[in-house]
Amino acid sequence: MKSKEINELNKHVEEMKNGSTEKSIFSRRSFLSSVGVGAATVSLWPLGCAPKASRGSQVIAGFDDTIDESALSQGWLPVSDRKIKVGIVGYGASKFGASFGFQNHPNVTIEAVSDLFPDRCEELARVTGCSKTYPSLEELVKDDNIEAVFVATDAPSHPRHCIEVLKHGKHVAVAVPVTYGSVEEGERLLEEVKRNPGLKFMMLETSCFRQNLFEMRAIYKAGGFGSIVYSEGEYYHGAPLQVPPGGYQGVGSYKNWRQGGPPMWYPTHNTAYHIGVTDGSFIEVSCFGTKREDGSSANQYNNPFDTEVALFRTSEGGTSRQARSSATPGRASEIGRVRGTLGSYQDGYEGRMEELPNLKRPPLPPGVPAGGHGGSHGYLMNDFILSILEDRKPLVDIIAAMNMTIPGIIAHQSAMRDGELLKIPQYS
C-alpha cells in the first residue's frame, strides 16, 4: 500500500476519534491489578520446537508437519563455491542446533559447535560431523575462523548472545524470539546490528517459510490483497489429549526459562502472519489474558496468564488479532489468515488477482532437508547462507524480527493492565 494511502487512513482514524465529542455514558475500565499470590508454578504444555522423537512419544505441535522432501531441490543452481564457516551453539530441549541443516548445506562448513552441557555439546558435534567444540558461546566467538554463528540457545539469552557474536565480527542467525520480554535488550541488539552494516542478522522465524505464509507474502507483494484490512495469527499449543502416565511434565528449558512465561513473549510464530506477509508493523495493542486455572501468578515472571489474545492496530490502518494459548486442549496450530481490499487468504487465495505470482518456495540445495515447522527449517537456513553469499538482506532481518517480537511484549503489558490500549515502539 502506498504511504500516501496509509497516511490518509490514519488521518481518517484520527479524525473520527477527535470528531466523536459526545461523552460516553460508559466509564473507562479502571486499572485492576491482576498480580496475585499463589503457590506452585504451572508446568507449560507447549513446546515451540521439535524435540527428537527419542524424547518421548508425546505428539507435540510443530513436530509432525514436515513435508514431502522429494523435488525440493528441483531447479536449484549453485551460486558460489564458497564455504561459509559456521559455528552452532545450543543443543537443548529443542535440539535446534542440528535441525536446520547447516551441516547439509554445500556452502557451509561447520567449524565448531558449543553447548554449556558437555554431553549435549558432544552429541551436537557428533550429529553435525564437526570435531571442534567449545564449552560456551563466549569461547566459540573468539575463534577467528568462524564467519557466522547460529544461536539456538535459551530465549532470554538471545539478544546478549547475538550482540556477542556481532561484536566479534560474525554474522548471526538466531532462533525466536529476538528478545524475551525485554524491549531494551532488543533495542540494544538493533543498535549493534546497525553498527555493523556488513554483518547479517537473521531471526529464523519458522512461519515465514511455511508454504501458506510464503504464498500470502508473494501475493501481497504482487498486489493481490490490496491493503490488508484484517489479519490474524494464532499459536495454540494445546495440552495433549492423552495425558501420559505420570502426568505431562511440560517442556524442559535451560534454567526453566519457559516456566510461567507470558504467552505473548513468544509471539513470532503468529505475528509473522501479519509482519512476515506485509513487512508492516503493529502500532497499538489491547490485549487480554485469561488466568491460569489455579489462579496462580507465583512464577519467575509474576505472570498470571496462560492464554493471551491481542488486538493490534496495524501500520496500514487495519486490525490484527493475535492469539496465544497453552491452556486449552484441542487443535494445535501455528497459522494465520489475511483479508484485504482485493482478496483474502484462508486455506488458499480468493480474490481479484487473476494471475497469481509464482508461489513455489525457492529450491533447496540437494541434500538439505526442509525440516520441521511446515518444512521451514532448511529454507530459513538456506536464506541466511544465501544472504551472506549474495550480500543481501535476509528474509527476516532485525527490523522484521523486532516488529514480530516487541508487540508481544507490549501486549503482555496491556494484558497486565486489563486491556489498556498501549502504543508500540516503531522500528525501521
Added chain:
Amino acid sequence: MKKNKIISLDSNRREFLKLSGLGLGASMMGLSQFSCSPKTEEAKLPEIQGFERSEEDPSEGWVPFSDRKVRVGLVGYGVCKFAADFGFQNHPNVEVVAVSDLFPDRCAELAKVTGCNKTYASLAELLKDDNIEAVFLATDAPSHAKQCMEVLKHGKHVAVAVPAAFGSIEEGEELLEVVRNNKGLKYMMFETSCFRQDLYEMKTIYEAGGFGEVVYSEGEYWHYSAEGIDSYKKWRDQSPPQWYPTHNTAYYVGVTGGTFTEVSCLGRPNLSEKYVNGNNQYKNPFATEIAFFKTNNGGISRQSLSSDTPGHGAEAGRLRGTRGSYNGIYEGLEKSLPNLKRPPIPPGVPAGGHGGSHGRLMNEFIVSIIEDRKPLVDIIAALNMTVPGIVAHQSAMKGGEWLKIPQYS
C-alpha cells in the same frame, strides 16, 4: 491445500443478470454474496453465501405431539423473501391465516407462495385480526424492535428476523420491558447460526461440560458486498458492520448462554466515497469492524464483520476452553460426547437455508408456543447477541476505547 479462487470484477454483475433472468426483479442490486435466501421455487438457486441447504433427512425420528394449529401471520417479503422461507406454511401445527407486505405485488406473491388467501396492507392492519395468535416479522431491521412491541401489545406471540434492534439500545430495552410485561407470550429471534450444525454441537458439548470454561471464542461474518444489497428505504446502505452482529456473536452467546461485558472495537475506514468521513445516513466510516470482547466468565471473544474484503465468505465461529476446543470438530478431554443431532422437524418442512437452520428455528418457535416453554433464542439471548455490537460500534468510533456493555438476564 485448497485451490486458489479468482473472484472476477464483474461477478456481481453476473449474479445480477442470473437473478434478473429468473424474474426476481430488476431493482435488486449485485447479490454476489448475499446472506439471505430469496424464494426461488422453481428456479435454480445461485451460489450465494449463506444459501447452502442441508442434505440430510431432517424429519428422521419426528413424532407428532399435538393436533393444535397455531394461527400465524407472516409479514415482510422484501429482498430476502424470508416470510415464506422459514416453512411456516409447511408445518403441520401451523395455519397461515394472513400475510402482509407494504408493497401490494410482494404481498400478493407472498400469499400465493404460502397458499394463504387473506392479505393485509400493513402490519398494523394484520394485528387487528383477532384470529391470529402469532406473527413472524421478516421486515426491515430498523423496524424490528418497534414492530415486535406492536405484536406483543396485541396479545400475539412474535418471531423476528435478526437483529433484535438496529443500532438502538433504547429500543431493545423497551422491547425487553414489553416482553416482560407479557409473560404468556413468546418472543423469539430467528438467529440462524443457532441452528447450524456446528453451533448446535458446540452448545450441546458446552452444556455437557466438554469445554470446561470457554477461554477464547471467535465469530465472524465475512460478507463481501461490493455493490451493497437492496433494502427497504436503503436501511442497509453503509450501516455500521457491528449493528448486524448476531450471525457471529451467536458463536459465543448462543453456545454458552453467557454475555459480553466490555468491548474494544477497531474499525477500518473504507476509502470509497460513500464512507469517507462518515458521509452517509449513519455517519459511519467503517465497512470492517473487529471487536474484542471480555466475557462474563473472564474469557475473551473476537467478533468480526467485514463487507469490503473479497473472498472466503463465512458465518462461522470456534472456541477454545479449559477442557477442549471446537474448530469444525470437537477436540478435547471429554471422551463420551452427548447426542449431537439436531432435533427432528416435521416431514414436509424443509430445513432451509443458512446451514439448514430456517425450518428448525420456525419449528422451535411453534413448539415453544404449544409446549409453553422458553424458545431457544429468547429476548435475553437476542439482546445479548445484538446490543454488544451496538456498543462495539461506539467503541470503534472512539478509536477502540474500552466500553461497558449493558447486561440482561
